[in-house]
Amino acid sequence: xxxxxxxxxxxxxxxxxxxxxxxxxxxxxxxxxxxxxxxxxxxxxxxxxxxxxxxxxxxxxxxxxxxxxxxxxxxxxxxxxxxxxxxxxxxxxxxxxxxxxxxxxxxxxxxxxxxxxxxxxxxxxxxxxxxxxxxxxxxxxxxxxxxxxxxxxxxxxxxxxxxxxxxxxxxxxxxxxxxxxxxxxxxxxxxxxxxxxxxxxxxxxxxxxxxxxxxxxxxxxxxxxxxxxxxxxxxxxxxxxxxxxxxxxxxxxxxxxxxxxxxxxxxxxxxxxxxxxxxxxxxxxxxxxxxxxxxxxxxxxxxxxxxxxxxxxxxxxxxxxxxxxxxxxxxxxxxxxxxxxxxxxxxxxxxxxxxxxxxxxxxxxxxxxxxxxxxxxxxxxxxxxxxxxxxxxxxxxxxxxxxxxxxxxxxxxxxxxxxxxxxxxxxxxxxxxxxxxxxxxxxxxxxxxxxxxxxxxxxxxxxxxxxxxxxxxxxxxxxxxxxxxxxxxxxxxxxxxxxxxxxxxxxxxxxxxxxxxxxxxxxxxxxxxxxxxxxxxxxxxxxxxxxxxxxxxxxxxxxxxxxxxxxxxxxxxxxxxxxxxxx
Amino acid sequence: xxxxxxxxxxxxxxxxxxxxxxxxxxxxxxxxxxxxxxxxxxxxxxxxxxxxxxxxxxxxxxxxxxxxxxxxxxxxxxxxxxxxxxxxxxxxxxxxxxxxxxxxxxxxxxxxxxxxxxxxxxxxxxxxxxxxxxxxxxxxxxxxxxxxxxxxxxxxxxxxxxxxxxxxxxxxxxxxxxxxxxxxxxxxxxxxxxxxxxxxxxxxxxxxxxxxxxxxxxxxxxxxxxxxxxxxxxxxxxxxxxxxxxxxxxxxxxxxxxxxxxxxxxxxxxxxxxxxxxxxxxxxxxxxxxxxxxxxxxxxxxxxxx
Numbered sequence: 001x002x003x004x005x006x007x008x009x010x011x012x013x014x015x016x017x018x019x020x021x022x023x024x025x026x027x028x029x030x031x032x033x034x035x036x037x038x039x040x041x042x043x044x045x046x047x048x049x050x051x052x053x054x055x056x057x058x059x060x061x062x063x064x065x066x067x068x069x070x071x072x073x074x075x076x077x078x079x080x081x082x083x084x085x086x087x088x089x090x091x092x093x094x095x096x097x098x099x100x101x102x103x104x105x106x107x108x109x110x111x112x113x114x115x116x117x118x119x120x121x122x123x124x125x126x127x128x129x130x131x132x133x134x135x136x137x138x139x140x141x142x143x144x145x146x147x148x149x150x151x152x153x154x155x156x157x158x159x160x161x162x163x164x165x166x167x168x169x170x171x172x173x174x175x176x177x178x179x180x181x182x183x184x185x186x187x188x189x190x191x192x193x194x195x196x197x198x199x200x201x202x203x204x205x206x207x208x209x210x211x212x213x214x215x216x217x218x219x220x221x222x223x224x225x226x227x228x229x230x231x232x233x234x235x236x237x238x239x240x241x242x243x244x245x246x247x248x249x250x251x252x253x254x255x256x257x258x259x260x261x262x263x264x265x266x267x268x269x270x271x272x273x274x275x276x277x278x279x280x281x282x283x284x285x286x287x288x289x290x291x292x293x294x295x296x297x298x299x300x301x302x303x304x305x306x307x308x309x310x311x312x313x314x315x316x317x318x319x320x321x322x323x324x325x326x327x328x329x330x331x332x333x334x335x336x337x338x339x340x341x342x343x344x345x346x347x348x349x350x351x352x353x354x355x356x357x358x359x360x361x362x363x364x365x366x367x368x369x370x371x372x373x374x375x376x377x378x379x380x381x382x383x384x385x386x387x388x389x390x391x392x393x394x395x396x397x398x399x400x401x402x403x404x405x406x407x408x409x410x411x412x413x414x415x416x417x418x419x420x421x422x423x424x425x426x427x428x429x430x431x432x433x434x435x436x437x438x439x440x441x442x443x444x445x446x447x448x449x450x451x452x453x454x455x456x457x458x459x460x461x462x463x464x465x466x467x468x469x470x471x472x473x474x475x476x477x478x479x480x481x482x483x484x485x486x487x488x489x490x491x492x493x494x495x496x497x498x499x500x501x502x503x504x505x506x507x508x509x510x511x512x513x514x515x516x517x518x519x520x521x522x523x524x525x526x527x528x529x530x531x532x533x534x535x536x537x538x539x540x541x542x543x544x545x546x547x548x549x550x551x552x553x554x555x556x557x558x559x560x561x562x563x564x565x566x567x568x569x570x571x572x573x574x575x576x577x578x579x580x581x582x583x
Numbered sequence: 584x585x586x587x588x589x590x591x592x593x594x595x596x597x598x599x600x601x602x603x604x605x606x607x608x609x610x611x612x613x614x615x616x617x618x619x620x621x622x623x624x625x626x627x628x629x630x631x632x633x634x635x636x637x638x639x640x641x642x643x644x645x646x647x648x649x650x651x652x653x654x655x656x657x658x659x660x661x662x663x664x665x666x667x668x669x670x671x672x673x674x675x676x677x678x679x680x681x682x683x684x685x686x687x688x689x690x691x692x693x694x695x696x697x698x699x700x701x702x703x704x705x706x707x708x709x710x711x712x713x714x715x716x717x718x719x720x721x722x723x724x725x726x727x728x729x730x731x732x733x734x735x736x737x738x739x740x741x742x743x744x745x746x747x748x749x750x751x752x753x754x755x756x757x758x759x760x761x762x763x764x765x766x767x768x769x770x771x772x773x774x775x776x777x778x779x780x781x782x783x784x785x786x787x788x789x790x791x792x793x794x795x796x797x798x799x800x801x802x803x804x805x806x807x808x809x810x811x812x813x814x815x816x817x818x819x820x821x822x823x824x825x826x827x828x829x830x831x832x833x834x835x836x837x838x839x840x841x842x843x844x845x846x847x848x849x850x851x852x853x854x855x856x857x858x859x860x861x862x863x864x865x866x867x868x869x870x871x872x873x874x875x876x877x878x879x880x881x882x883x884x885x886x887x888x889x
Contacts, residue, residue, distance in 0.1 A: 042666055042667060043666075043668055044668055045668065239669075239670060239673075260678075261678070289844075293749045465615075466614070473616075483622050
């Protein structure tokens with residue numbers, strides 16, 4: 001028995017030791033402003049990030065050339081004190097603010113921007129948004145040139161490992177020279193950045209506020225970057241972006257602490273040029289996966305802001321039903337829609353009935369969208385009658401075609417015209433969705449609508465997220481739920497998706513007329529004519545209905561307006577957290 | 584005993600190699616692209632190819648070769664494919680102490696509750712206390728942790744406000760998740776002890792001890808419990824490995840940052856590096872805990888030869 005007791009004591013001591021050494025999870029000190037994110041960051045590399053919660057933190061850590069002023073949503077100088085645009089709209093000259101400094105005291109230079117933008121362009125970094133940089137003269141060609149340089153290494157046979165290494169050693173210096181010679185980004189002096197575009201792009205200035213265009217501290221990033229052995233690919237040590245000791249930032253904050261899946265603390269950058277205007281000196285982001293737990297902590301007063309209550313959660317619908325004064329629902333520049341596979345034949349070689357626009361229009365017209373937002377999601381999102389959310393783009397009013405309206409009789413007529421007077425003859429259709437996000441409820445309602453209105457029977461197919469995106473990409477579906485959130489304030493952020501060659505065009509709808517209208521718009525320099533061409537393109541999209549828009553997204557946030565100042569919810573989810581004050 | 588320890592430790596790499604192979608094959612054949620997202624932008628084919636090449640996802644043989652080399656030579660489990668700026672080794676190193684703490688306290692609670700309820704049941708079979716213990720044990724086994732966890736959170740955090748919700752600052756923060764995790768093993772231990780004691784108390788050596796004039800508590804604690812505890816000891820090995828490597832449900836309910844969530848996240852996100860990392864750690868812990876139990880077995884009862 002004594003041995004048993006000894007064993008128990010030893011186990012107890014071991015557990016006590018484990019508790020004492022329980023990692024960096026202690027310490028829950030209060031910051032000036034605390035908010036919640038549903039998950040830890042996927043990547044804090046500004047050139048490679050694309051998730052909403054990553055972008056939110058990047059905006060605090062990095063300052064791009066310009067920023068949006070809130071609540072006006074007008075462009076204001078940031079790292080660039082001023083800029084000029086050439087009369088032909090092709091050349092932008094940015095003058096970097098002389099007082100702008102990195103968190104280590106180094107001055108922010110045009111070279112830092114060039115370094116960052118080059119990182120975004122090269123295929124080595126595999127940046128999601130590299131194509132945004134193809135607006136810059138020579139960038140797309142440079143991308144392919146570098147790709148070929150890397151591909152050559154895979155194909156070539158070298159006499160000895162020494163030869164291979166000598167070749168690899170030469171590749172990156174060659175690439176740097178080629179970039180300098182061919183890409184339209186240059187800096188005549190450290191304070192001036194000159195950018196030459198392929199064509200006049202009215203939204204380019206606004207685009208530069210996007211995180212992918214933020215600068216990086218060239219010296220420290222270079223230190224963390226190396227050429228990968230035998231493949232010659234340039235790689236930045238990913239842990240650099242998560243390491244407070246090494247990460248150098250030029251935004252209002254620096255990274256003070258990062259505890260994986262626990263929290264992230266940002267404190268005021270002592271070298272930030274505009275710190276006198278900041279209304280807080282520290283921000284803490286807490287990661288909480290369960291929305292109910294996040295709400296509980298918010299109610300206990302330990303959280304100031306819940307920026308994104310998952311709209312698919314039951315909690316969201318319950319909170320909306322309570323009409324809480326601290327719950328702010330605002331429109332978001334995104335659309336929930338259904339993709340129709342438009343390929344002429346399906347995977348099994350049979351004729352695809354959805355290749356006929358009349359069938360797609362009939363299915364779309366048979367969807368009772370109002371019931372979906374009122375009774376299924378219970379969030380009363382704006383019903384979508386267009387792909388681009390109304391009010392999201394200045395000067396652009398989306399066209400309204402009748403394809404997205406609930407018209408049972410017209411739907412029946414169109415289906416009969418397409419040869420399916422008896423809806424039950426339209427077979428082989430299924431709705432594909434990813435599970436666990438509330439999509440099943442919407443799919444159930446749409447299935448019911450199609451059965452009741454058209455007599456068309458469809459299957460429901462729920463698969464997990466990774467398999468879902470794979471099937472969407474390979475058109476291994478007939479009908480699938482989809483969504484799209486705009487990246488920047490121009491109609492092309494939505495409309496380019498449906499261009500025939502676009503990698504995100506999951507419906508594989510190919511319309512020469514649509515492509516031509518987009519091309520025409522890209523050539524037009526008159527803003528009104530350009531918008532008119534884009535509107536025409538969207539109108540065509542809505543008539544042909546390769547997609548059935550269901551509703552436009554909303555964001556649900558919780559904060560006490562009497563306590564938290566300066567958040568200014570807006571349709572593009574732009575934030576300036578440095579100007580937020582908690583009373 | 585030294586021979587046992589040596590042979591088990593020598594078997595460890597072999598077992599891990601089998602576990603690695605099975606996990607690797609399963610992770611590789613599951614449909615879906617680890618780098619894709621249901622709602623994300625799809626990068627150009629060139630970028631996709633570059634990303635896959637970066638993580639060796641374009642070639643399973645190269646992936647396996649590189650992975651094994653890195654783990655064996657540098658102890659590097661690679662990057663997470665979901666949290667790209669994190670290393671799997673660091674994620675496990677940060678999460679394991681949390682899971683181990685909660686799991687360790689849960690096992691300690693399970694022992695105290697289980698042995699207590701089991702002893703009462705064996706000493707006073709059919710009494711009110713025995714029945715109450717059995718009911719508690721039944722509830723412990725039957726209720727899933729997401730129910731007990733939510734109930735405990737509601738009662739102690741929301742209504743009584745005794746402990747913080749979702750915090751990991753004070754020693755009391757470990758109690759609710761540990762209690763949630765402890766109920767099922769406590770119930771099982773209670774049943775093992777009760778049955779074991781009922782059996783032992785009617786055996787010859789207990790009768791002899793009583794005949795020598797020892798009181799019931801003396802018989803129980805000096806002789807009977809030691810024998811009845813042996814099955815509990817065998818149960819504790821795998822139970823400790825399971826509880827100390829975390830629970831997805833409990834960690835999510837109480838917002839703990841252990842490694843339990845990594846198991847589910849890794850599968851959900853097809854994060855092959857993370858999946859292999861946590862499975863290898865789990866397998867190692869299971870083997871080590873079983874070895875500790877075997878050694879403890881012989882130590883507690885010297886009659887057992889290893």
